[in-house]
Amino acid sequence: MANIQVVTIGEGMIRLTTFNHQRLETASLLEVHIGGAELNVAVALAQLGVPVAWISKLPNNPLGLRIVQEAQRFGVDTSKVLWTQEGRVGLYFYEKGASPRPSNVVYDRRHSAINTLKVDELDWDFIGKAKILHLTGITPALSDLCKQLIAGCIFRAKERRMFVSFDVNYRSKLWTPEQARTNLLPLLRGVDLLICTKDDAAILFNLTVDIETIARQIQASLRIPNVAVTHGDKAVVTTPQGTFSQAGYNIQEVDRLGAGDAFAAGLIYGILQGNWETGLRYGLAMAAIKHTIPGDWFIGTKSEIEAIIQAQQRGVVR
Numbered sequence: 001m002a003n004i005q006v007v008t009i010g011e012g013m014i015r016l017t018t019f020n021h022q023r024l025e026t027a028s029l030l031e032v033h034i035g036g037a038e039l040n041v042a043v044a045l046a047q048l049g050v051p052v053a054w055i056s057k058l059p060n061n062p063l064g065l066r067i068v069q070e071a072q073r074f075g076v077d078t079s080k081v082l083w084t085q086e087g088r089v090g091l092y093f094y095e096k097g098a099s100p101r102p103s104n105v106v107y108d109r110r111h112s113a114i115n116t117l118k119v120d121e122l123d124w125d126f127i128g129k130a131k132i133l134h135l136t137g138i139t140p141a142l143s144d145l146c147k148q149l150i151a152g153c154i155f156r157a158k159e160r161r162m163f164v165s166f167d168v169n170y171r172s173k174l175w176t177p178e179q180a181r182t183n184l185l186p187l188l189r190g191v192d193l194l195i196c197t198k199d200d201a202a203i204l205f206n207l208t209v210d211i212e213t214i215a216r217q218i219q220a221s222l223r224i225p226n227v228a229v230t231h232g233d234k235a236v237v238t239t240p241q242g243t244f245s246q247a248g249y250n251i252q253e254v255d256r257l258g259a260g261d262a263f264a265a266g267l268i269y270g271i272l273q274g275n276w277e278t279g280l281r282y283g284l285a286m287a288a289i290k291h292t293i294p295g296d297w298f299i300g301t302k303s304e305i306e307a308i309i310q311a312q313q314r315g316v317v318r
Helices: 037-047 060-073 146-159 177-188 199-206 212-224 259-273 275-290 302-311
Strands: 006-009 012-017 030-035 052-055 057-059 082-084 090-095 104-108 132-136 163-167 193-197 226-231 236-240 243-247
Touching: 006 037, 006 146, 012 060, 030 037, 030 057, 030 060, 037 052, 037 060, 037 132, 037 146, 037 259, 052 104, 057 060, 132 259, 146 177, 177 199, 193 199, 193 212, 193 259, 199 212, 199 226, 212 226, 212 236, 212 243, 226 259, 236 275, 243 275, 259 275, 275 302
Parallel strands: 006 052, 006 132, 012 090, 057 082, 132 163, 163 193, 193 226
Antiparallel strands: 012 030, 090 104, 226 236, 236 243
16 A cells, blocks of 8 residues: 555444334344444545555454454555454444434443553554544543543644644533533644534534634634534635635435545545645535445545536436
8 A cells, every 4th residue: 555644543333223214122133334433534535545544443353353354345554453352342323213203323332442542552653654643522532541542642643743633523422512522622722623513513612603603713712723614515614724615415315424524534635635625525525425325434436526526417327
């Protein structure tokens, strides 16, 4: 593989999904997918041709091997995943609802192997050669040790002059808004790009204005150079070079999980190209495509993304 340009660090999980909107308590079959926000981003970037590595700690058993093998299938470098005989693979169960019943996620990830991962175990000679480190707010929500891991990763990355991308990814089932705010704010002051939804901005930062104003206020208050905020099918990013915005697409939702990670991957792709507008266009197109695909992962090609961006794709491609 070419020199790694992006490294993501976080938990890989097994996702078990009910069929046909069934309830978990009555389902007789569950569909297996692989998930995890940072891994989702890595898989999406790999399909854009970006040399990307995903790093985690996994138990050396069939479930851990399945996660790695699936990631490798899409071109993600997993050579620096740490293997252990202790801990477990985290699981999450997804029950897709239909209006008015909301979809529901049930986590079973306590004592997963990543909770024992320490920053000194990581190969920083390998990581430091990349341009971008991508992290999320999910990992520090898992445990105090995981919070220390992410704090250490940001510190080490900045020592090596890496660009640090951080997606808030607030999860109400992992911690309260107060816990998230208290623990995330010190971390965020060390990042170069913050990605946040409008809803998460309201929960964590008490900001309820339009997304452009939210981005500028976060940029000013936390002194983060670049802030991207999404809401529905719109996105904005404010940078030292200016503020850029982009409208998205009308979608037919099949599975929304992972759409935010697809957006993050597209935005990071734009950063690597030196063009924020490209990042927004790719991010929104990839998020739209992800909504149409079961599972957590964006599956697609650059030509498909570009066709959607150019509004050339209509109905069935023949």
